[in-house]
Amino acid sequence: xxxxxxxxxxxxxxxxxxxxxxxxxxxxxxxxxxxxxxxxxxxxxxxxxxxxxxxxxxxxxxxxxxxxxxxxxxxxxxxxxxxxxxxxxxxxxxxxxxxxxxxxxxxxxxxxxxxxxxxxxxxxxxxxxxxxxxxxxxxxxxxxxxxxxxxxxxxxxxxxxxxxxxxxxxxxxxxxxxxxxxxxxxxxxxxxxxxxxxxxxxxxxxxxxxxxxxxxxxxxxxxxxxxxxxxxxxxxxxxxxxxxxxxxxxxxxxxxxxxxxxxxxxxxxxxxxxxxxxxxxxxxxxxxxxxxxxxxxxxxxxxxxxxxxxxxxxxxxxxxxxxxxxxxxxxxxxxxxxxxxxxxxxxxxxxxxxxxxxxxxxxxxxxxxxxxxxxxxxxxxxxxxxxxxxxxxxxxxxxxxxxxxxxxxxxxxxxxxxxxxxxxxxxxxxxxx
Numbered sequence: 001x002x003x004x005x006x007x008x009x010x011x012x013x014x015x016x017x018x019x020x021x022x023x024x025x026x027x028x029x030x031x032x033x034x035x036x037x038x039x040x041x042x043x044x045x046x047x048x049x050x051x052x053x054x055x056x057x058x059x060x061x062x063x064x065x066x067x068x069x070x071x072x073x074x075x076x077x078x079x080x081x082x083x084x085x086x087x088x089x090x091x092x093x094x095x096x097x098x099x100x101x102x103x104x105x106x107x108x109x110x111x112x113x114x115x116x117x118x119x120x121x122x123x124x125x126x127x128x129x130x131x132x133x134x135x136x137x138x139x140x141x142x143x144x145x146x147x148x149x150x151x152x153x154x155x156x157x158x159x160x161x162x163x164x165x166x167x168x169x170x171x172x173x174x175x176x177x178x179x180x181x182x183x184x185x186x187x188x189x190x191x192x193x194x195x196x197x198x199x200x201x202x203x204x205x206x207x208x209x210x211x212x213x214x215x216x217x218x219x220x221x222x223x224x225x226x227x228x229x230x231x232x233x234x235x236x237x238x239x240x241x242x243x244x245x246x247x248x249x250x251x252x253x254x255x256x257x258x259x260x261x262x263x264x265x266x267x268x269x270x271x272x273x274x275x276x277x278x279x280x281x282x283x284x285x286x287x288x289x290x291x292x293x294x295x296x297x298x299x300x301x302x303x304x305x306x307x308x309x310x311x312x313x314x315x316x317x318x319x320x321x322x323x324x325x326x327x328x329x330x331x332x333x334x335x336x337x338x339x340x341x342x343x344x345x346x347x348x349x350x351x352x353x354x355x356x357x358x359x360x361x362x363x364x365x366x367x368x369x370x371x372x373x374x375x376x377x378x379x380x381x382x383x384x385x386x387x388x389x390x391x392x393x394x395x396x397x398x399x400x401x402x403x404x405x406x407x408x409x410x411x412x413x414x415x416x417x418x419x420x421x422x423x424x425x426x427x428x429x430x431x432x433x
Contacts, residue, residue, distance in 0.1 A: 005421055007336035013414035014338025014407070021398040021407055024204040024263065033262040034206065034255050043254040045071065046233045052254035056261045057211075063264060064178070064185045066193075066213040068220035071257060072227050075174045075196030077250040078210035079107035082170050082192045083142060084246070085222035088113050091370045092141035097127040098348040098385040100146045104172050105349045109360055112367040113141065117350040119382045123295060125308060126153035128384065133161050139371060143169045147176035147186045149394075150202070150305035151296045155181045155189045162190075170194070174210075175305040177203045178271055182299050187213045192223075197260050200397055202274075202305050203267055205256040227251055271303065273402035278304045281399070281408035288419045290315025306344060307395040310388065316422060318429055323391035325433035329425060330418065331393055337414035344394040348385045 004010030037043065037052050045053035057069040072078050088094060094108035098117040105115045119131040127145045143162055145153040155171075162169045169190030173179070177195050179186045187193020195201075197209030212223050222245075225232060230247030233239065282293045292310040296302035311330060313321045334341045349355065358368040399408060418425065 003417065003420070005333060005336065005418065005424065006338070007333050012336065012338045013417050014410045016338070018407060018410060019338050019340075021401045021404055023397045023400045024199060025401065026206075027262075027266075029265070030206075030259055030262045033258040037254045037258045040254075045251045045254075045257075046228055046231075046239065052257040052261065053252050056252075056257040056264075059261050059264055060211055061213070063267070064187075064213075066185070066188055067215035068213065068217060070212040070220055070223045070227065071252040072210045072212065072223075072250045073252055074208040074250075075194060075198065075210040076103040076107065077227075077248070078194035078196075078212045079103060079144070079170070079172065080110045081223050081226045081248070081250060082194055082212055083107055083111045083113070084226050085219050086142060086168050086170065086191060088141050090367055091139065093137060093139040093371070094142045094144060095127075095132055095135050095140060096144045096349070097146050097148070098350055098382040099125055099345060099388065100148060100172070100349060101174070101345070102349065102352060102354075103174075104144060104146055105352070105355060107144075108142075109354075109367060112361070112370065114139075114367050114371050115349075115355065116140070117348070117355075117382065119384045120148075120388065121154070122310075122384050122388065123292070124151045124153065124297060125149060125388060126151060127158065129154055129157035129161060132158065136161075136165055136167070140165065140167055143167055144172050145169065145190075146172040146174075147179055148306075149294065149308055150176045150179055150303035151294065152176065152179050152181040152186050152300040152302070154297060155186075159189060175201065176303055177201070178267065178301070179303045180301040181297075188215065191216065192219055197256070202271075202303055202400060203260065203263055205263075206259040207256060209252050209256045209260060270400075270402045273405075274304060274400065277402075277405040277408055278307070278399055280405065281412055282307075284412040285309070285415055288415060291415075304399065307399060308344070308388075308392050309394070310392045312391070313429070316426055316429065318426055321429050321433045323387070326425075326429045327391055327393060329429040329432055333418045333421075333425065333428075334393075334414055337417060339411045339414045340395060340398060341393040342396065343389075343392075344396065345389060347389065348382050350382065 006012040042051035061069040090112040092113040108115045171193035173187045174196035192214040195211040197205040227250040230243035230245040290312045
């Protein structure tokens with residue numbers, strides 16, 4: 001029965017009682033950290049003196065080697081604040097990858113700037129430096145490479161291109177805390193970097209949260225003002241309630257900060273376990289024909305926030321069968337075996353309605369009307385992004401648990417079982433095409 005596919009009545013490779021994998025792990029130390037804040041009086045970052053938000057900023061900067069860290073309410077706010085601190089505004093263009101979470105594209109619009117989309121690399125799924133350079137115009141004011149799924153982008157080439165054109169780089173490292181590029185932590189290579197602490201991330205808070213990092217003291221100060229209504233909040237200085245520039249209320253609260261600081265103390269142990277567990281899992285899958293396992297550039301550290309797999313119809317003897325047909329067939333069969341395969345990002349960012357319809361602010365929808373930019377057209381360009389979306393599936397969250405090694409071994413059993421039924425896979429994929 002084990003060799004019979006579960007989709008047709010066989011025994012699933014992953015028993016139902018083994019399928020649950022908690023994330024995040026909430027330990028007694030996390031609970032104690034939150035209770036300690038509740039019992040104190042310093043719940044917000046604008047409190048004079050030491051507070052949990054300032055402590056998290058110091059902990060994060062020390063852990064990963066950043067000059068300055070600014071904690072904010074979420075990763076999207078971090079992107080917007082960083083662009084504001086960099087002086088990005090009306091009429092500017094900001095180049096972002098065509099495959100990312102929607103926040104990467106929305107952040108420029110929040111600053112009345114136009115997102116310009118560039119295609120991705122077919123292996124790392126990150127910004128393609130060649131397409132990036134083709135998109136640069138006289139209006140290009142910033143570049144946002146995303147370290148998607150935890151894999152560092154090709155920062156050597158991106159930074160070289162940016163330097164030639166005098167354009168600042170803002171790293172979207174929302175999914176990549178702990179990742180390194182040529183020995184440097186992501187987020188420290190460009191002018192600034194941003195992280196998300198949303199509860200699904202590798203280093204989470206108990207809800208929502210974000211961090212900005214930079215080596216530039218003036219940029220850090222601008223970010224701090226921006227999160228606090230444009231005010232200057234300094235230890236030993238009485239709050240004057242004067243806005244010295246445009247600001248927002250993007251503060252993080254003390255409970256979130258304390259929870260993340262507690263999680264941070266276990267990150268290195270968790271990361272070592274994840275590298276071992278996921279490495280063993282991917283090594284088994286890499287032996288199967290027709291599957292491209294996630295990988296990273298040489299001399300970089302991938303932190304495996306999301307595992308994306310590409311599937312090749314030709315390797316299944318399915319020349320002429322659309323990749324979507326094979327993808328949907330494998331998704332059905334693997335999920336029946338207990339592997340939670342899913343799609344992540346159902347379309348390229350430029351196909352999102354907000355960008356296709358050039359939605360924004362005011363009559364004529366700024367910022368688009370400010371530049372005369374043609375906007376985007378659904379189906380236009382970005383061939384690699386479209387291919388990746390068409391032929392790939394992902395695993396999310398379950399592999400983040402530091403003791404997920406046994407579960408991942410069962411996932412590998414399921415993949416091998418489905419691949420052993422290659423004739424059935426081919427028959428189903430052809431029927432679905």
